[in-house]
Amino acid sequence: MVTFDCSASHHDGVTLVTVHLRALETATRVTVRNCLDGPVWPPRSEGMPEAGWSATGFSGVLAPGSHALGYATPARPEGTPAELADVVAVPDADPVAERSDRPADVVRELGDPSPPADAVPAAGPEPSSPTANDAGPRTTPDSEAQSSASLAAAAVDDGAPADRDGAHREADAEGDHTAQLPPELGPWLAEMERRADAAETLAAAETLPEATRAVREAGGLAEVRTLADAGDERRLRLVARRARRLADRRAGATIPVETLSTLA
Amino acid sequence: MILAVTGGKGGVGKSTVAYNLAAQLDGCVVDGDLAMADLPAGHGPDLHDVLAGRATPAEAVREDGPVTMVPCGRTLAGARAVDPTKLADTLERLDRTHRWVVVDSPAGLRADVGLPLAVADAAVLVTTDSTAALADALRVRELARELGAGLCRVVLNRVGADPATATVADRFGAPVVAVPDSDALATAQRHGRPVDRTAPDSVAAAAFENLAAAVYACSSV
Numbered sequence: 001m002v003t004f005d006c007s008a009s010h011h012d013g014v015t016l017v018t019v020h021l022r023a024l025e026t027a028t029r030v031t032v033r034n035c036l037d038g039p040v041w042p043p044r045s046e047g048m049p050e051a052g053w054s055a056t057g058f059s060g061v062l063a064p065g066s067h068a069l070g071y072a073t074p075a076r077p078e079g080t081p082a083e084l085a086d087v088v089a090v091p092d093a094d095p096v097a098e099r100s101d102r103p104a105d106v107v108r109e110l111g112d113p114s115p116p117a118d119a120v121p122a123a124g125p126e127p128s129s130p131t132a133n134d135a136g137p138r139t140t141p142d143s144e145a146q147s148s149a150s151l152a153a154a155a156v157d158d159g160a161p162a163d164r165d166g167a168h169r170e171a172d173a174e175g176d177h178t179a180q181l182p183p184e185l186g187p188w189l190a191e192m193e194r195r196a197d198a199a200e201t202l203a204a205a206e207t208l209p210e211a212t213r214a215v216r217e218a219g220g221l222a223e224v225r226t227l228a229d230a231g232d233e234r235r236l237r238l239v240a241r242r243a244r245r246l247a248d249r250r251a252g253a254t255i256p257v258e259t260l261s262t263l264a
Numbered sequence: 265m266i267l268a269v270t271g272g273k274g275g276v277g278k279s280t281v282a283y284n285l286a287a288q289l290d291g292c293v294v295d296g297d298l299a300m301a302d303l304p305a306g307h308g309p310d311l312h313d314v315l316a317g318r319a320t321p322a323e324a325v326r327e328d329g330p331v332t333m334v335p336c337g338r339t340l341a342g343a344r345a346v347d348p349t350k351l352a353d354t355l356e357r358l359d360r361t362h363r364w365v366v367v368d369s370p371a372g373l374r375a376d377v378g379l380p381l382a383v384a385d386a387a388v389l390v391t392t393d394s395t396a397a398l399a400d401a402l403r404v405r406e407l408a409r410e411l412g413a414g415l416c417r418v419v420l421n422r423v424g425a426d427p428a429t430a431t432v433a434d435r436f437g438a439p440v441v442a443v444p445d446s447d448a449l450a451t452a453q454r455h456g457r458p459v460d461r462t463a464p465d466s467v468a469a470a471a472f473e474n475l476a477a478a479v480y481a482c483s484s485v
Contacts, residue, residue, distance in 0.1 A: 045410070101382035101411050103349035106375050110407075113348055113376035115299045120340045 002028065004084040008036070008077035017081045019069040024062055027093050031059040031086035038075025057082065063095035195232055202227075265483050266355050266365045267291075268384035268413055271391055272400025274371035277421040278390045279303055280453045281443070281475075282368035284468075285388065287331045287458030288476035291364025294334040294355065298376055299343040301336035303368060304329065304456035312337030314354050315346035321357045330457050334358065351379045359383075373403060381408050386416040386482050388475070389436065393420060393428060398435070405436060416482040417441050417475060441478060443471040 006019040019032055034040045034057045042053030052060030058069050100106070107113075181189070198218045205211040218224050269282035279295075279302040286293035295303040295311060306326055309319035311334055324334045337343065358365045367380040381387060387408045391401035405415055415438045420427055422445040429440040443449070448463035455462070460469040 045406075103352040103379055103382065106352075106378040106382050106411070107349055110373065110375040110378040113298060113370070113372075113374040114344045114346065115340045117344065120344050 001025075002030075002084070002087055006080070006082045008081040010077050013074065014041075015073050015075055015077045015081070017071055017073065017077075019058075019082050020066070021062065021069070021084075022066045024064050024067070026064055026089050026091040027061055027095055028064075029059070029061045029086070029088045029090050029093065030084065031057065032069060033057040033083050033085040034071070034073065034081070035079065035083055036073050036075035036077065036081050038073040041072040041074075043070065057085075059086075061090055061093045061095050192232060192236060195227060195230070198227060199232075265363070265386070266359050266367065266380070266384045267416070267479060268367045268369055268380040268387045268408070269390060270367075270369035270377055270381065270387055270404050270408070271389055271397070272371065272373065272377075272402075272404040273391070273397040276390050276392050276397050276401075277419075277443070278371075279368045280449065281388065281390045281419050281421065281472075282366050283331060283333075283453065284449075284458045284460070284472045285475055285479065286333070286364065286366040287460060288472050289364040289366065289479065290332075291366050292325060292332040292334065292358060292362040293366045293368060294358065295336035296351065296367045296376060296380055297370035298336060298346060298348070299340060300370065301338055303333060303335060305335035305338065310335045310337045311354070312339075312342035312346055315348065315350045316342075317347070317350075321354045322361065325358070330461055332362070348375055348379060351376070352383045355380060355383050371400075373407060377404065378407060378411060381411040381413040384408075384413040386479070387413040388417050388419060388479070389415060389438075390419045390421055391432075392422050393432070398432070402436070414482070417478050419443055419475065439478065441471060441475045443468060443475075 002024055003022045004020070006017060008015050008017045010016075015036060015038075017034070017036070021030060021032075040053070040055055040057055042049040042058075044050065052058050053071070058071075100109075198214075201214045202211075202218060202224060205214040215221060215224055218227060267285075269278050269285065271278050279297075282293050283303060285291075293303065295301050295305075298311070298315070306328070308326070309324045311324060313319040314321050314324050314334075321334070326333050326335060355365055355367060367384065369377050369380050371377075387404075389401050389405055389408075391397045401418070408415055415436065418432060418436045418438050418440045420429060420432055420440050420442045423429075423442045424445065427442040429442050433440040444467050446459075446466060446468040448466040449459045449468040452459040452462040458472075459466060460472065463469060
């Protein structure tokens with residue numbers, strides 16, 4: 001049951017009204033109406049009235065517990081300064097927002113303090129840049145137009161370093177960067193890397209002698225054709241996507257080892 | 265106990281106050297200015313590494329200098345690579361192993377100022393008596409209040425012979441400690457040493473002693 005009491009004090013021509021709402025058991029929508037003969041001067045931040053305040057008083061959802069509301073008015077304190085006009089329990093509603101001190105909320109409200117990307121000198125590839133893998137710049141439509149060779153190379157680039165970055169960004173990834181790849185994947189990735197190198201050499205060849213040499217190194221025209229049609233890029237992206245999905249699932253599922261061992 | 269040394273405006277002496285206060289309290293000072301680190305750095309992992317997940321908070325603590333500290337990286341690329349939300353957790357973890365964690369906050373009003381305030385038990389505001397510095401410090405005081413960091417003291421830095429401490433105290437609603445403009449202090453800071461080691465009898469050293477005593481008093485309330 002809610003208990004309501006209020007008091008008023010008068011200083012320098014301004015009446016300060018204090019309202020106490022105690023022992024709210026669930027989130028509750030309350031309406032507190034000013035009974036004094038004057039306008040409500042609500043609490044403000046940044047010059048704007050706080051959420052829930054209007055010309056007649058306060059109306060909003062309060063979290064369980066005890067709360068104090070206060071406002072000012074130029075009217076003289078005569079009689080009961082305020083009344084509780086309405087109380088409705090609304091267990092599912094979100095209480096009136098106070099400034100949250102959760103780190104993510106602080107960043108959201110105050111702004112990311114990181115220096116802008118343009119301020120960072122572009123000194124070659126930046127392996128620890130957080131935007132490098134988030135933006136996914138290589139999946140834009142115009143990059144489809146590039147030769148499949150350079151894309152295959154890009155896909156390999158995307159693989160290992162970007163995933164390691166992803167691990168750095170995870171909250172619980174301490175020490176992940178030292179983790180080794182599973183042994184089954186090593187030879188396959190090495191083969192993919194070799195083919196990407198070959199594709200790059202082929203794509204970069206501009207003169208006849210260069211092209212001849214590149215084709216010979218790749219093992220002949222038939223091999224070149226096989227390399228072009230192999231679909232390496234698609235497969236590598238598939239692996240990357242699946243690996244990322246699995247990593248997300250693992251990140252979402254915390255295994256309560258301590259609890260389980262206690263139960264066992 | 266986490267103590268945020270903050271102030272809004274740049275160049276008012278936040279780093280100097282944080283460093284010397286940490287020296288007095290025998291605490292750990294954290295250089296929280298992620299993009300413009302100010303406190304002396306050495307080799308080894310720093311706050312950028314911690315916030316990017318490459319090192320633990322304990323690994324970044326330097327105990328070889330005159331003041332225990334967590335330095336911050338100097339590169340903009342490093343500042344861009346950090347996850348700022350980890351700052352809160354990092355400070356709380358340092359708080360478990362150190363009696364006093366003094367955070368040297370950057371200028372401005374962005375999340376790198378707000379995050380230390382969100383986890384801090386108390387704040388020390390640093391300002392000079394210039395109008396711009398006072399206005400910025402009042403804005404930070406507002407933010408500190410919203411984020412639940414009680415204002416312990418206002419440091420009126422670089423004051424002359426007759427500081428307007430009463431006016432400032434009235435404006436901020438908190439007691440003021442005046443730190444005089446001092447060559448001894450500037451020299452000590454330039455050399456990366458607290459002033460109570462280089463000039464223990466100076467007026468500045470006495471001012472920090474007062475400030476530390478006041479912070480002790482705040483913590484026991």
